[in-house]
Amino acid sequence: MIQLAFALTTGIVLAYLFPISFSIVPFLGLGLGLLLGIWWFLRNKLRPFPFFEIFSFILFMTIGYANYQLRHPQFEKNHxxxxxxxxxxxxxxxxxxxxxxxxxxxxxxxxxxxxxxxxxxxxxxxxxxxxxxxxxxxxxxxxxxxxxxxxxxxxxxxxxxxxxxxxxxxxxxxxxxxxxxxxxxxxxxxxPTFKGVAEEYRSYLISKLKETPIESNERSIIEALILGQRRNIDPETYKEYAAAGAIHILAVSGLHVGIIFVILSWVLKPISFLKYGSIIKSALIVLLLWGFAFLAGLSPSVIRAVTMFSFFALASMSNRPSNSFNILFLSFLSLLLFNPNWLFHVGFQLSYLAVFFIIWVQPTLNKLYRPRFKFDKLFWDIITVTLAAQLGIAPLSIYYFHQFPGLFFISNLVILPFLTLLLGYGIMVVLLAGINLLPDFVALGYNYLIKFLNTFIHWVAKKEMFLFQDISMSFLKMIGFYILIISLIIWWRQNQRKLVFLVLGSLILILGVTFYEKSRSKEELVIFHKSRKTWMAITTKDSLKLFQKDTFSIEDEYPIKAFRVAKNKEVVFAQRIPSVFSFKEKIFIITDSLGVYPSVKGGIILLSESPKVNLERLIDSLQPELIIADGNNYTSYVNRWKKTCEIKNTPFHSTREKGAFIFN
Incomplete structure (x- = not known):
């Protein structure tokens, strides 16, 4: 199952990176026929050649490619x-x-x-x-x-x-x-559709929650925690959850569904002792999990999580030991067959990586300490699960979000046991509110719990020295760190000296990627698109120089921050943009609201602050190589300049239409 899932994933990635203009669906029938023929020929062989496995891999790779390809408008009939x-x-x-x-x-x-x-x-x-x-x-x-x-x-x-x-x-x-x-x-x-009915019912429950004595800030957390609705969360509160490493509890996903799965497995355990009890118990768990998905509005993240744990529930029907990896990758395979685009969703990637590392690493971590009491066993389980999950998602999380919460251990030690109570209590509050039977004291009790959670998150978030931000992580470096983590785990689990060379090879790979990226770094000039602002940057091999019209610091402003973090260079504080400067033997002339420009021919002209210039006369006089209009101009002016440049056959670059201007 792992091999087939990997083959399907490879096909989807290839379709994304290397699209082709013709359909490959006809090849699937031929491939399936060949696969059946090879199986028939080799079915009685004691030691068959690995043709069947190889061809199965190729066939599933083709299925992945075709499944992704057929969803593109080009191949959809009547799109x-x-x-x-x-x-x-x-x-x-x-x-x-x-x-x-x-x-x-x-x-x-x-x-x-x-x-x-x-x-x-x-x-x-x-x-x-x-x-x-x-x-x-x-x-x-x-x-x-x-x-x-x-x-x-x-x-x-x-x-x-x-x-x-x-x-x-x-x-x-x-x-x-x-x-x-x-x-x-x-x-x-x-x-009406099933999703529409679910959305309508969720909106009804949210309206009923507004009639309760629960305060608005706490109510927005309940809406996110139980109903998967995050639109009403205060932006500052959202930032604090992110800084505390607890943002995952605000998105109904695998964590929430996993906790509900454990609660239901414990509550319904007595049913297992009945005749056909395992089947009844598993069916009830699946039914109730999908009921929770309906409650949460059937969002894609909830559907994915419920599907994953439904496979685990159904696997328990047989009362036989089952391979957790096969179950995990069976759900992975099924979801990608249903929607291959989910492979590129951050939530999908993080969920499966976290669960994979928990299944793979957590049992070994658990053996490092043998708790004697239930209380310390609970906390030891939380520590090992948290560490295993964090190992799995850390490089990918840094790659996407460029930060790492250093206090994630403390956050999870408090939040994970607390979350079980919050979910069980919260579902009860929401359902009772929906049928107008929620007592005020029950609502206020839950309001107090959420307030305590917010206070704790606020306390953790204020420890800014433990929040590591603006971490640069390229895709190649992320892959290198995953190879290193996997190598360390294999070395640790198997405890063989020769595996130390695998770890050393991983370290050499990361160093090689670092030197490779540094060697490819080149000097470039970027004129950003920013409404009502003129911002530029020049990157050198060692530094990043920022230029602007005023004296305010812009290194943490959008879009400078993302550019600065990606480049991972020492920032030289912002300087005022000169009216004329040279870069790589090209003359750049900045014409601002004064409309004054020097008599320098053949340069690149930047129009900024909507200058009232006669562009035809400027082109005739200076014969510029290119004219650039940034976001600090009136749209009507930019449209007029574009027409003039078309008439004069002069290249024109509007950052509003074409994006930032990059010269290297």
């Missing part, structure tokens, strides 16, 4: 992208599938496009609606008719910035609609 044109308004009929976290100015949704003009279509789309006090947020399953244009989702405009386009593609969404209420032709209540 709406085949019937639309850029900058053309059409009648678009959509059905809301998922409500996303809104931004400051827009409500966001994922919807299904089921008709474009008169053409029946399919395919998911991102819908951004301008916030309007007269327009209530839409709900799952609502159907809208819009007169709008369909656009591609923009790439990240600055280097090393979070790429929202890639993230949406991992959800199977490649295009977007940006609309307002004026573009809505009709709103209708569509046919």
């Amino acid at each position: 709406y992208s085949k019937f639309y044109s850029e900058k053309q308004f059409k009648t678009v009929q959509i059905k809301i599938k998922e409500v996303l976290k809104p931004s400051a100015f827009q409500d966001k949704y994922i919807a299904e496009v089921f008709q474009l003009n008169a053409q029946k279509t399919k395919g998911k789309i991102l819908v951004n609606f301008q916030k309007d006090s007269l327009l209530s947020p839409f709900k799952v399953d609502e159907q809208l008719v819009l007169y709008s244009e369909i656009k591609t989702i923009r790439k990240a405009v600055n280097p090393h910035q979070f790429d929202y386009k890639n993230y949406m593609q991992s959800l199977g969404v490649y295009y977007q609609i940006e609309g307002s209420k004026n573009q809505i032709l009709n709103i209708d209540k569509g046919s």
Whole structure:
């Protein structure tokens, strides 16, 4: 099962990295036929050649490739992208599938496009609606008719910035609609779906919680902890949970489902002594786990976690010892067959890595100490589980989030035993609130528990010296650290001297990656896209020089911080941008609001602060090699300059359209 899961994963990654323009589905039938033929030929051999295993690997790799490929719009029959044109308004009929976290100015949704003009279509789309006090947020399953244009989702405009386009593609969404209420032709209540009913029931429970004496800040934690709804959490509280290494409890996922699985296994244990008790117990656990998933709105993370533990529950039906690794990878394989895009979700990667390392490492860690009492056994189990999980997710977590909570041990020692109480108590509070039978003293008791949790998290988060931030971690270096961790664990478990060379080889690999990345480091100039700001950076082999118009520190500002952390260089404090400077034998001229520019021909001109210049005269006079307009200009000015440059046949780069300008 592990080999087949690895083969499927390899196929998905290859499809992501090396897409092809033709379908490989016909090859699957041929491959399956050959596989059956090889099995038939080798079925009676005592020592068959490893043809069957090799071909099985190739077949599952092909399945992974095809499964990912077929979900791309190019290979989806009747995908709406085949019937639309850029900058053309059409009648678009959509059905809301998922409500996303809104931004400051827009409500966001994922919807299904089921008709474009008169053409029946399919395919998911991102819908951004301008916030309007007269327009209530839409709900799952609502159907809208819009007169709008369909656009591609923009790439990240600055280097090393979070790429929202890639993230949406991992959800199977490649295009977007940006609309307002004026573009809505009709709103209708569509046919209900299971997810829509779950979302409606969750909204009902949230409304009922608002009628209880539980305070708003504590209520937002309950909504996240039990119902998987994080939109109402105060941003400062969210940051504190992240700093304390406890952000995982605010996202209903494998941890929550695992705890509920353990609670249900303990509560339903007496059923095992009945005839067919194991089957009844396992069926009840699966049913109740999916009931919790329904309660939490059937979000993808909950579905993945419940699926994983459903396999563990079903495996216990046989009353025979089962291989936990095979069960884990069977669920992994099943989920990726259902949706291969989940492989690229951070939550999916972290969940499976954590569970894998717990199964692999925790039993060995547990043997280091033999507790004599239940109390110290509980804490020793928490320590070993936490350490095993942290070993599994640390490099990947640092790669994505560039920080490591040094006090994660203290956080988990308090939170994990406490979380069992919070989940059991919380589910009871939510269900009683839903049927209007929640006593005030029960609600206030839970409010006190959440308040204690928040106070503890606040205390841990304030120990800033133990929060290691701005850690640079490249993809290659992350792979190197995983090889080192795995090598150390194998050496420790098998206790063979020759394995020390495996560890030394891992260290050499990390050093090699470090020197390789440093040798590839080159000098470059970056003009960032930042609304109402002109920010530049010059990287050298040893340092990062920042330039700006004012004297404020910008090294921790967006998008400078992400760039600085990725480059991992010593920062020279920000300097004022000179009006003329040279970089790699190219002259750069900055023309700001004064509209003054020196008479230097053939350079690169940066237009900033919406200068009132006659661009035609400037081009005729200076004959620039390139004209750049950053985010510190009026849009109308940029559009006018673009047309002028097209007429004059002069290259033009708008950071608003093309992203940051990089010269190296």
